[in-house]
Amino acid sequence: MSRGKDDPLRVGVAGIGYWGINLLRVFHEVAGCRVAAFAECDARKREAAAARYPAARAFESLDAMLDSGLVEALVVATPAEHHEAAARAALARGCHLFLEKPFALSVASAQAMVDGFERAGKTLMAGHTFCYNPAVERIREEVQSGRLGRLLYVTSRRLSLGQVRTGVNVLWNLAPHDVSILLYCLGAVPERGAATGSVFLQPGLEDVVWSTLSFPGGMRAHLELSWISPLKVRDMVWVGTRRMIQYDDVDPAARIRIYENRLDGPAQAYDSYGTHLAAVRSGDVSVPTLPNEEPLRREAAHFVGCVRTGERPRTDGLHGLAVTRVLEGLERSMRQGGASVGLR
Template identity: 35%
Template sequence: MSELLRLGIIGCGSWGKNYVRSFGTLEEVKLAGLCDLSSKRLESLHRRLPGAVITTDYRKLLDKTDAVCIATEAVSHFKIARDALEAGKDVLVEKPLATSVEECERLVEMAAKKGRILMVGHVFLFNRAVSVLKGYMSDGVLGKIYYIHATRTNLGPIRKDVNAVWDLAPHDISTISYLVGAQPLEVSATGSSYLSDGVQDMAFISMRYPDDISANVHVSWLYPRKTRETTIIGSKKMAVFDDVSTLEKIKLFDKGVMKEPAYDSYGDFQLSLRSGDITIPNVEVKEPLLAECAHFINCVLKRERPLSDGVEGLNVVRVIDAITKSIRMSGNPVAV
């Protein structure tokens, strides 16, 4: 390995460009190669990185790099990640890790066998607001967690290779499983296709976690408003994470329901509502994608297991696989 880590970026489309920018700011990294099927997309990036290998064939980039970041469409993740691991590269793959459980298992096995770092871009795990929520949950601020509700909607981008579940739900599944600290036991989901036959534009997903925690997720790319919101209902307090808001990412509601003895009949309880202050904590502004990139590089240099490693990517795809089966059965529950 040269002094600087030679990184290649495969897929320089709308999201891949953000990786070029983020990795480009890390001092341990030399952007050694860029690859995209579109030479037009590469042109403008080439001007900014004159020394880098620029190619439309990712295999030409592999022997010029120590690690690669894959930001192509979901259906191509498996093949490119497999070839990169085979060539002995450390790999960061955008979500979803791959588009079947079997493919993810193969990537995880290959990475272990080759002693390579395999990380998936579950960017919300690097979002400061999610760390604050995790702290609330592990410090007992919210009390016992009852349920979690998440909404991820917008008008577009509409994908051709995968449906809205594969495209959007990895964020919520990875975030909620990280917060709860477990995989869901069972899911049920319904979804509908309006724009192209058989490609769901929206879905309503229910997940049952251990300790009687339930979570609902609404994903859609056919919706008038951009919403990225997660609400956690606890026995003591409730928290709302709004990733679209710049100043009020988290609101902590000192609201709840208390059970008090009822005096007219022995053993009975009455429920009284408690409505206290709403607190808006100061969440340090730090770009999650930059934190994700820095984490990948740190794991590569120190040979440490990433927070969102291949197994985490596989776990999320296991849940999506169960969701897909449930949608096919009009919402019947499917074990994960």
């Protein structure tokens, strides 16, 4: 089915589960596209979505939806283990692809996607939602402008009770968020990494992971990931020599706090309160106003814009590949008892 230059892009969403229903909603709202179809193999979920979006044609499987020829751009929110097959199916039918995280479960699979979509001249975008979050964009601006001074370290905690996945461990499920944020804000990839984890619920699948990434210049990031914590925590702390940032994604009133704290070191022996003050100074705290826009909606609009203009997505296939390389390295480290491994 051909499309005129001004016709809306025909989008199909596959997997209408916990996350896919949100994608269906935002693509329904975004200008320049229309949700032509969706695919969901669970009849109850499919019927519920069909009742809400009667103009979109409902299919039982992703393959049946693609075979219909109704879809030019595929949005995939099926479980992680299905992403590789979904990408191959999209490529075989000449579709553009928005692929939810985790982008791929191996570097080889991510590389094959990048090569295939590049050759086909089709848009490939990783669903790294946080890179479209105004709070994360603000952190990037602070880092890239040098206002934080020399970045010393970052800590990130992503904890909650559930959702426990069955096909991937907590590293592959949650760390794509932290790693994509780090790569986007720093504009750099880590040189080395190490990770350890603990298994409690399912054989061979870590429920809790602690990891350290080392970036060029000595900056380190520490990640703590868990889906069996009593706390819902999504916070990051960015510590620079001139400013420090706290990013709390579950505090809508103050997602970002900027601390005008600074390090005037080198630290001297702590012989008096005066020498302590000379090394570390605390300053004012500000809470910047951020655009009140839903990141997922911005991400969907970005994808549609990129397909229509041919612009490269912010989280393109190469970004997805870079994040996958870090995750694969950390997985290797866990299998080697937490050894430091090269990530490039």
